[in-house]
Amino acid sequence: MKSKIRQLVATALEHMVTAGLLDATTKPIFTVERTRDPSHGDFASNLALILAKPLHLKPRAAAKIIVDAIPSSPIVSHIDVAGPGFINFHIDNTAFLELLSEILTEDANYGRSNQGAGTSIQVEFVSANPTGPLHVGHGRGAAYGSVVANLLETIGFKVHREYYINDAGRQMDILAVSVWIRYLELCGETLKFPSNGYHGDYVWDIAANLHRKHGNDYRHANTEIYFDLPLDAPDGDKEQFIDAMIAKAKKLLGPTNYRKIFNLGLDIILADIRDDLGHFGVHYDTWYYESGLVTSGAIDKCIEQLKQSGYVYENAGALWFKSSAFGDEKDRVVVRENGQSTYFASDIAYHLDKLNRGFDKIIDIWGADHHGYIPRMKAALQALGHDPSKLEVRLVQFVVLYLGKVRVSMSTRSGEFETLRVLRKEVTSEAARFFYVMRTCEQQFDFDLELAKSKSADNPIYYIQYAHARIRSVFRQAAEKGIAVEQGPCPLATLKLLNTAQEQAILRTLSRYPEVVESAALQYEPHQLTYYLQALANEFHVYYNSHTFLVEDAHLRTARLNIIRAVAVVLRNGLNLIGISAPESM
């Protein structure tokens, strides 16, 4: 609807140019927007305000000329000039009624479009290190990423969902050692757990699994382990200690056995993450292993390419990428003094691989703590001859968990974190998804567990679902009373009975849905959709309270059942985009 109005205005512009009223070189950037105030019609354009200056006219005078140039359209009943010079379009009521029929015919497809025209777009999200279970912060990225992906798919993009598994770094070695130490404790050895190890209970579970399957196969005496090891914190350096511990584990166990423990930890945690996300309604096309980049030689190849680009130099034994040449605040190390490539190097290779796979656009959804990473990543792509604007990074701010007024700590290391799994069980996956996505992602989010799990009216998800359930209930009532109900649209003459203010408001809101989906998708802002659904649900509840649908008059009844069925369709489509069910009853 909006695009049709915009087209009318654009045509008027062309007419003005051919009529010699306007220079063809002036390409005004004008808006066509929904009005807030119904007395301003349905759509408003600011074109006259923009054109006033080049035309040397007062805005209202310019508006008159524009209005005269606008071709007539069956969906526009009349056009006003109002306020400082806005052009207001009043949509013919018949157009809304025809749209109602369209919604019922299109059903689950209402809101879909081909705006994306099959452009391929990769959305990488969550990508949490497999060193422990997902926490509530990851949950936000998961909900956000999956809804953004759904939205883009709905408007015609070819979407590829991907999870990048950081299974090659030092953190994974720390996990392997943590598992081994816990295992040794289960074997009966007396050890002090490394202060920099992973303290969570899940490490015990993995160790128990190892012990159950392999008994004492990997056991070494504590004296052997601690021999010639530096001191741990607080008396020594915890980083040095854990690195020495990793080296010791590799030495005592040998590469094969070390790898077994390493892989056991990785596999168990990854399976847990996958299961967790699955229950959360998040599914991926690809689980991409960082280690694959190491074994395939992609990282070495990538470093070689960087060298050839000329943006690399050696300093103090390390290899640096000259990211400052592309706007980063300083240069970054890609190969350390000890010969190991950095996480950044893997990431460059990974992103290079993404582009080589032919995606037109790449969206990375990162935790806000990674924001300093954006300039260097874009710099690397540019140095390697790619268009850095193909990469779009969205940052998801932290979630701060509250239990009532008490702030809950979330550090993975301390083991006191609140996991996504616990959250899902407390508040349900659906409520959690909705809560996560109802706020803009770039703002810190206070998630009050007690509020979210209270099944009260505070929870907007129930409000929306309840509207849907109420509509379905009306149709059940109709069936029980033996009232025949048409599934599809009814004649226009019947729909014309929908003339109350509330019905008019609902029709307008229903017509906005495709615009909301498109805007939410293109701006990566799912919260636009949640706000819309709340507004639609509210209008329905108002309508429900003031009108009876199952009335004697068959025509009126049919018309009303048509409009509420359309409301149900849109509520269901919108909820499904967020990954939430539209219940038949509550």
Place this chain on the structure above:
RNA sequence: GCCCUUGUAGCUCAGGGGAUAGAGCGACCGCCUCCUAAGCGGUAGGUCGGCGGUUCGAGUCCGCCCAGGGGUACCA
């Protein structure tokens, strides 16, 4: 220090150049013989952090200041 981000109703937040700044919760007052009261109506509540600019027009854009949060590794 430098970079990013946020400051809008008592609380949590929408609105990101347009016409009278909105929603939910909380508070207060009402509405079930009637398709689900997990609902609806009404009232109260604002110098849009501050100052200065840009223009026909500024919560919205720019500059400075104040205040929160984050980042600033040869960690991932």
